[in-house]
Amino acid sequence: MKRKPWAALAALLALMLMLAACGGQSGGGANGGDTVPAGEGGASAEGGKADPVTIRFSWWGSGPRHEATLAAIEKYMELNPYVKVEAEYMGFDGYSKKLATQFAGDSAPDLFQYVNSFNDQLGDYLMDLKQAEIDTSTFPESALRDFATYEDKLIFIPTGQDTFGAIYNEAFFEKHGIPQDKSWTWDSLIEIGKKVHETDPDDYLLTADIDVIEREIIIPYVTQRTGKIWINDDFTPNFTEQDLEGAYSYLLQLYENGVMEPFGNSTAFVGKMEQNPKWVNGEIGMLFDYAGAFGKYEQSVSGASISIGPFPEHPDAKQSANPITAGTGFAINDSSKVKEETAKLLDWLVNDPEAAVILNTQRGIPASGKALEALGASGQLKPEIKAAVEYAGTRTALPITVLSDNASIRVAHEDAIQKVIYKKLTPQQGAAEAMANIKEKLEELKAEAR
Amino acid sequence: MKNRTMRHALWGLLFISPWLLGFLGFQFYPLAMSFYYSLTDSSLVKTGDFIGLDNYVKLFSQDKDFFPSMRVTLLYTFVAVPIKLAFALLVAVLLNRNSKVMHVYRTVYYLPSILGASVAISLLWRFLFMNEGVVNSLLGKLGLPGVDWLGDPDVALFTISLLVVWQFGTSMVLFLAGLKGIPSELYDAAKVDGAGRFRTFGAITLPLLTPILFFNLVMQLIGALQEFTAAFVVTNGGPMKATYLIGLKIYDEAFLEMRMGYASAVSWVLFLFILLVTLILFRSSNRWVHYEDGGRK
Numbered sequence: 001m002k003r004k005p006w007a008a009l010a011a012l013l014a015l016m017l018m019l020a021a022c023g024g025q026s027g028g029g030a031n032g033g034d035t036v037p038a039g040e041g042g043a044s045a046e047g048g049k050a051d052p053v054t055i056r057f058s059w060w061g062s063g064p065r066h067e068a069t070l071a072a073i074e075k076y077m078e079l080n081p082y083v084k085v086e087a088e089y090m091g092f093d094g095y096s097k098k099l100a101t102q103f104a105g106d107s108a109p110d111l112f113q114y115v116n117s118f119n120d121q122l123g124d125y126l127m128d129l130k131q132a133e134i135d136t137s138t139f140p141e142s143a144l145r146d147f148a149t150y151e152d153k154l155i156f157i158p159t160g161q162d163t164f165g166a167i168y169n170e171a172f173f174e175k176h177g178i179p180q181d182k183s184w185t186w187d188s189l190i191e192i193g194k195k196v197h198e199t200d201p202d203d204y205l206l207t208a209d210i211d212v213i214e215r216e217i218i219i220p221y222v223t224q225r226t227g228k229i230w231i232n233d234d235f236t237p238n239f240t241e242q243d244l245e246g247a248y249s250y251l252l253q254l255y256e257n258g259v260m261e262p263f264g265n266s267t268a269f270v271g272k273m274e275q276n277p278k279w280v281n282g283e284i285g286m287l288f289d290y291a292g293a294f295g296k297y298e299q300s301v302s303g304a305s306i307s308i309g310p311f312p313e314h315p316d317a318k319q320s321a322n323p324i325t326a327g328t329g330f331a332i333n334d335s336s337k338v339k340e341e342t343a344k345l346l347d348w349l350v351n352d353p354e355a356a357v358i359l360n361t362q363r364g365i366p367a368s369g370k371a372l373e374a375l376g377a378s379g380q381l382k383p384e385i386k387a388a389v390e391y392a393g394t395r396t397a398l399p400i401t402v403l404s405d406n407a408s409i410r411v412a413h414e415d416a417i418q419k420v421i422y423k424k425l426t427p428q429q430g431a432a433e434a435m436a437n438i439k440e441k442l443e444e445l446k447a448e449a450r
Numbered sequence: 451m452k453n454r455t456m457r458h459a460l461w462g463l464l465f466i467s468p469w470l471l472g473f474l475g476f477q478f479y480p481l482a483m484s485f486y487y488s489l490t491d492s493s494l495v496k497t498g499d500f501i502g503l504d505n506y507v508k509l510f511s512q513d514k515d516f517f518p519s520m521r522v523t524l525l526y527t528f529v530a531v532p533i534k535l536a537f538a539l540l541v542a543v544l545l546n547r548n549s550k551v552m553h554v555y556r557t558v559y560y561l562p563s564i565l566g567a568s569v570a571i572s573l574l575w576r577f578l579f580m581n582e583g584v585v586n587s588l589l590g591k592l593g594l595p596g597v598d599w600l601g602d603p604d605v606a607l608f609t610i611s612l613l614v615v616w617q618f619g620t621s622m623v624l625f626l627a628g629l630k631g632i633p634s635e636l637y638d639a640a641k642v643d644g645a646g647r648f649r650t651f652g653a654i655t656l657p658l659l660t661p662i663l664f665f666n667l668v669m670q671l672i673g674a675l676q677e678f679t680a681a682f683v684v685t686n687g688g689p690m691k692a693t694y695l696i697g698l699k700i701y702d703e704a705f706l707e708m709r710m711g712y713a714s715a716v717s718w719v720l721f722l723f724i725l726l727v728t729l730i731l732f733r734s735s736n737r738w739v740h741y742e743d744g745g746r747k
Contacts, residue, residue: 094705097705097706100494100495100705100708101494101705103495104494104495121493121494121495121708122495125495210688262581262598262601263601263689264581264598264600264601264602264689265580265581265582265601266601267600267601267685267688267689268576268577268579268580268581268600268601268684270686270688277580277582278582407706408706408707411702411706415690415691418688418689418690419690422603422689422690424690
């Protein structure tokens with residue numbers, strides 16, 4: 001018996017080549033989808049009998065939002081039996097990283113939740129939705145223009161209007177005799193928070209992780225006074241070291257007076273304050289987050305009533321630093337092969353009355369007038385969130401610009417803040433370091449933008 | 451004759467081809483590409499231009515995080531690896547007895563290693579060591595003050611190290627195998643000579659275990675210098691970058707800043723550093739690693 005290793009090796013190589021070729025071809029097909037307009041979507045849209053379509057849909061969030069979105073998908077598939085929607089969902093942590101990696105590997109989902117702070121990285125890869133069959137007349141023009149437009153393209157459809165609020169535990173307020181309609185100033189937080197902690201050493205008025213400290217305490221504290229946006233669009237900071245120093249000194253007072261839970265406690269729950277056992281046990285009175293996140297905080301404290309109050313302001317604030325934002329929405333992958341069907345699903349998600357009721361306020365108050373009306377009529381609109389957004393609407397507020405919301409600037413700033421909290425730097429030194437860090441990052445970003 | 455050797459070689463290649471192809475496709479190619487990327491300004495989504503050694507120059511001259519991050523990584527390695535190995539050896543010695551129950555214990559002690567440094571375990575660790583967590587409440591029951599395990603910059607790195615030490619199983623199994631391989635005559639002879647337990651351990655067990663110790667040391671050092679999961683999940687590099695291991699730095703550069711080219715450069719520097727450490731260890735091994743057959747050919 002003669003064995004021919006050459007032949008076997010050659011056969012194996014041939015097999016490998018074939019596999020590689022197949023892989024290459026399907027990859028080519030994906031790219032070809034851009035240029036050939038009549039894709040699968042086109043075929044299915046025409047006749048009554050449609051070809052099956054699979055749409056990949058990803059989003060971030062937590063329990064209640066996942067449940068609502070899955071229910072909406074279920075409903076959509078029931079109404080459109082030829083469509084199969086594959087859900088890919090996770091927490092916010094790592095979401096943009098995963099998405100960017102998927103774009104790099106040409107495996108990004110067709111439809112996905114998007115926030116305009118991703119614009120720098122992903123803006124170029126999104127479909128211009130002006131060319132899609134989506135009813136945008138139901139949206140406030142300003143929301144589409146100010147938030148969802150990138151280089152003259154409409155890159156996403158805003159899902160909700162949202163704003164920061166002071167999410168609080170009603171029983172805690174009652175226990176400490178705090179009126180529920182309290183309009184907080186930064187000073188009154190200290191005054192009342194101090195009393196709270198003195199009354200019961202287990203209790204703290206506030207908790208905040210490092211992200212919340214930066215985004216919802218330090219920046220508003222500064223920009224309410226300056227009356228300016230945080231970072232100019234020409235890559236320069238719009239605040240002084242003195243401004244920062246004042247905010248850092250204030251932050252230290254929050255800790256020194258027992259107003260805010262010690263920083264070390266919060267480090268285990270960055271981005272998931274609702275899991276903090278002290279919040280769950282009702283030993284924390286209040287925290288700052290988007291009103292749209294209300295659901296997860298409500299769900300995490302069993303048997304207690306949670307509500308939303310107004311966001312703190314200086315008495316002489318030039319602006320609330322808490323605008324109504326519509327920076328989050330759904331976007332479509334520009335190299336999706338099923339753009340048309342995906343646009344249909346998107347339109348349904350944001351505009352359909354039935355979808356509005358299922359999705360409720362899991363992404364804020366619906367931005368589409370049609371959806372808002374339907375949700376209002378159903379009597380299921382969360383009054384707390386509605387009130388928070390309405391209240392924010394009564395205040396003058398400057399927008400949170402994309403550059404002001406940049407993740408690497410935030411990280412650079414947070415470094416300095418932590419050093420102040422751990423007393424490695426005085427507020428003055430911390431402010432100097434923060435300014436240097438932020439300027440350096442801005443220079444880098446400016447260089448990369450060119 | 452020549453034809454025959456050739457045929458043999460080809461058959462050999464054919465049989466290892468699944469591994470070979472996997473190696474070429476999944477290891478060699480990415481490795482080569484990452485080196486190429488390290489010489490470019492590639493971002494995560496765009497292939498960049500060739501910029502020569504700029505990334506490396508920037509890393510050593512301008513990057514404020516690189517040296518602190520290396521320091522933290524070394525500190526972590528010097529804490530975690532010795533404790534882990536000492537612990538593994540101790541448990542191995544305790545379990546090196548022949549009885550039925552020992553099998554059960556060996557399995558039980560190996561379990562944490564099967565679970566690995568997974569995300570789930572890291573999450574568990576966070577809940578154990580948070581301020582209101584199990585560890586502090588146990589300390590409280592004993593009348594001891596709680597420790598800010600994760601929030602105190604001076605302690606957090608130690609807490610992370612503990613998580614890794616806890617996974618001593620693989621080293622332990624290797625030590626156990628080594629212990630089994632030590633001829634019992636040596637112990638008998640030592641006994642006859644009147645050597646005590648510690649003397650026996652120091653004069654017989656330890657020297658004969660040095661090849662295993664050496665292997666474990668090399669493997670654990672390499673692993674520790676590349677550690678990522680524990681620090682990422684439990685503390686995310688904080689507080690105040692006290693646990694900002696070089697692995698996290700690479701991750702941040704790649705996926706937060708989206709600078710793939712730069713992240714590749716950091717990876718290559720780490721790779722060369724690990725290579726250097728390993729070479730030094732191998733060099734030093736003549737002096738302290740004892741092979742029964744003399745170790746030399």
